[in-house]
Structures are given as C-alpha cells and as structure tokens.
Amino acid sequence: MRTSIWTKLLDLISPRTCAICGERLSVNEQVICATCHMHLPMTHYEQSPLDNPLCRLFWGQFPIERAAALFFYVPQSPSSKMIYDMKYRSMPEIGEGLGKITARQFAEAGFFEGIDALVPMPITRRRQWQRGYNQSMEIARGMKAVTGLPIYNKVVRRIHFHESQTAQHAWERLRNVDDAFRLSDPDRIAGKHILLIDDIITTGATVIACGKELVKAPDVRISILSLGLTKS
Numbered sequence: 001m002r003t004s005i006w007t008k009l010l011d012l013i014s015p016r017t018c019a020i021c022g023e024r025l026s027v028n029e030q031v032i033c034a035t036c037h038m039h040l041p042m043t044h045y046e047q048s049p050l051d052n053p054l055c056r057l058f059w060g061q062f063p064i065e066r067a068a069a070l071f072f073y074v075p076q077s078p079s080s081k082m083i084y085d086m087k088y089r090s091m092p093e094i095g096e097g098l099g100k101i102t103a104r105q106f107a108e109a110g111f112f113e114g115i116d117a118l119v120p121m122p123i124t125r126r127r128q129w130q131r132g133y134n135q136s137m138e139i140a141r142g143m144k145a146v147t148g149l150p151i152y153n154k155v156v157r158r159i160h161f162h163e164s165q166t167a168q169h170a171w172e173r174l175r176n177v178d179d180a181f182r183l184s185d186p187d188r189i190a191g192k193h194i195l196l197i198d199d200i201i202t203t204g205a206t207v208i209a210c211g212k213e214l215v216k217a218p219d220v221r222i223s224i225l226s227l228g229l230t231k232s
Contacts, residue, residue, distance in 0.1 A: 019082035021093050027138050032082070040079060041072040043229060044108040054229050057204035061196055062211040063194065065223045068111060070102045073200050073228030083211060083228065087131070092138040095199070098227055099142020106225070108149060115223065116192040117213030121199075121210060122158040122181070124132055129204065131162045139221040141225060155185040186217035193221040202230040 016025045020036040045052040056195035058064050074080060074151075086094040106112065121138035128134055140151050159182050196214070198207055207224060214222055 001014075003193075007100060014179075016039070018073075019085060019097075020078050026193045030100060031094055036078070040070075041074070041231075043045075043069050043072055044067055044228075046106045046111045049109075049111055049223075054201065054204075054224070054226070058202070058208060058211065058224070061204075061208045062215050063222070064211070065221050066111070067224040068106065069226040069229035070098070070105070071228055072231040074231060079228075084217060087135050087199065090132065092133045092135065093230045094137030096142040096145075099135055099139040099144075100146050101142075102139075102225070102227060103143040103146035111148065111149050111225075112195070112226075113148075114193050115149060115195045117189070117194050118147075118149050118197055119155060119214070120151065120155075120197050121191070121206065124158045124160065135199050136197050139199060143197070143225075149195075152185075152188060155183065155188050155217075157182050157184050174202040177206050178211065179209075180206075181210045183213045183216050186220075189214065189220050190218040191220070193223065193224045195225055198224070198226045200228040200230065201226045 017023060017033050018025055018029075018033040018036055021033060023033055025033055043052070043054075045054055045068035048070045049055070052068065054069050054083060055057065055064065055067045058067065071079065073083065082094055082098075085091045103112070103213075118140045120134060120140040121133050123131075137151070137153060143149065144151055158180055160180055194214070196207065211222055214220060
C-alpha cells in the first residue's frame with residue numbers, strides 16, 4: 001500500500017496503536033499489527049464459501065448463495081478486545097479498518113464476484129443514537145473502499161431490540177429477534193445479489209431473522225459475510 005507524506009506526518013504527531021496488543025502501528029499497517037494479524041485464528045472460509053460451518057447455520061432457514069467469516073471469535077481472547085472497543089468504546093474506525101482487511105483478503109479468493117451491493121445489518125434508532133454509529137455500517141464502509149460496491153443502508157430496518165443476545169441460548173436468541181426486522185425498500189434489491197454484513201455471528205439467529213425479511217423482495221439473492229464466527 002502506498003502511504004502519503006501526510007499519513008507519515010500524522011503518524012509522527014499522533015501514533016496509531018494496534019487494536020489487539022496496543023503496540024504502535026507502522027505506517028503501512030491498519031488497525032492491527034502484522035504480528036496480531038498473523039495470530040488471528042482465520043477461518044479461511046472464503047476458500048470454500050458454498051459449504052462451511054457458517055453456511056450450514058442458515059441451511060433450511062432461508063436461501064443463501066455463499067457465506068464466510070474472517071476469523072473465529074473467542075470471548076475473553078485478545079482479539080475480542082477490538083470487537084468490544086469497536087462496539088462499546090466509540091471506536092468505529094476499527095470496524096472500517098477490519099472491513100478493508102477482510103475485503104482485500106476475500107477479494108483475492110473471488111468472494112465478491114457477482115455481488116451487487118453491501119447491506120449492513122441494521123440496528124434500532126435508539127441503539128444508533130446511544131452508540132453514535134452502526135458497527136456493521138462501518139465495516140461496510142471499509143469494504144466499499146476496497147471493492148467499490150455500493151452500500152444499501154435502508155432496505156431493511158430493525159424495529160425493536162429486546163435485550164442483548166450475549167448470554168442467551170440458541171432458542172432464546174431466535175425468540176429474541178422474532179419479528180425484529182421489516183423490509184422497507186424491496187424494489188431496491190429486487191433481482192440483485194446482496195451481501196449482508198454483520199460483526200459477530202454466534203447462532204445466526206439475528207442473521208436468520210433479517211434474511212427472512214430480505215427474501216421477501218422479488219428474486220433477491222443473499223450472501224453473508226461476518227468479521228467473526230463464535231467457535232462452539
């Protein structure tokens with residue numbers, strides 16, 4: 001990656017640090033340092049996007065084209081810190097940076113071929129107001145910067161949020177997001193192949209609920225991409 005003189009100067013004035021280990025980043029590194037990137041437990045699902053454990057979460061729930069996640073997410077691990085910071089400590093730049101990293105890696109495997117648009121997983125207006133941003137939207141911004149694909153941000157809305165999914169069992173997660181989404185602009189995605197983007201997938205309940213709304217649009221095709229997949 002080419003680095004401008006202004007970027008180098010900014011790094012001297014306000015050094016950036018790795019979102020995982022906290023060490024200073026070089027001018028050519030983004031969000032995480034090379035060492036932490038090397039130690040991320042990568043799934044490599046972009047190499048087999050039609051059949052992998054993430055895909056299988058959605059089989060029989062709604063039709064999907066392909067699915068992949070960048071790395072296996074382990075709660076309380078070093079890499080979980082960057083996800084927590086991205087979502088709860090006002091660090092949306094982590095999402096954008098990870099979106100770029102993911103897009104570059106997946107583009108090499110041809111994962112984005114045939115995709116028409118990026119659709120970030122929506123959050124409620126209240127959660128957006130509290131947080132100030134939607135982390136999935138920030139991830140999508142990073143992917144757009146690499147792939148050039150448009151972002152369709154308002155084709156589906158999240159209309160309610162009962163409670164956090166973190167400590168819930170699979171059946172509770174499904175009940176918690178029942179009727180949580182509404183398709184608001186079916187014509188925009190009709191006949192298109194969209195990529196639904198999320199940050200972390202555990203049971204897939206939220207993606208399933210959203211996907212079931214999205215497939216109400218005529219002839220829509222859906223693929224799924226997540227930064228992390230919780231390993232059971």
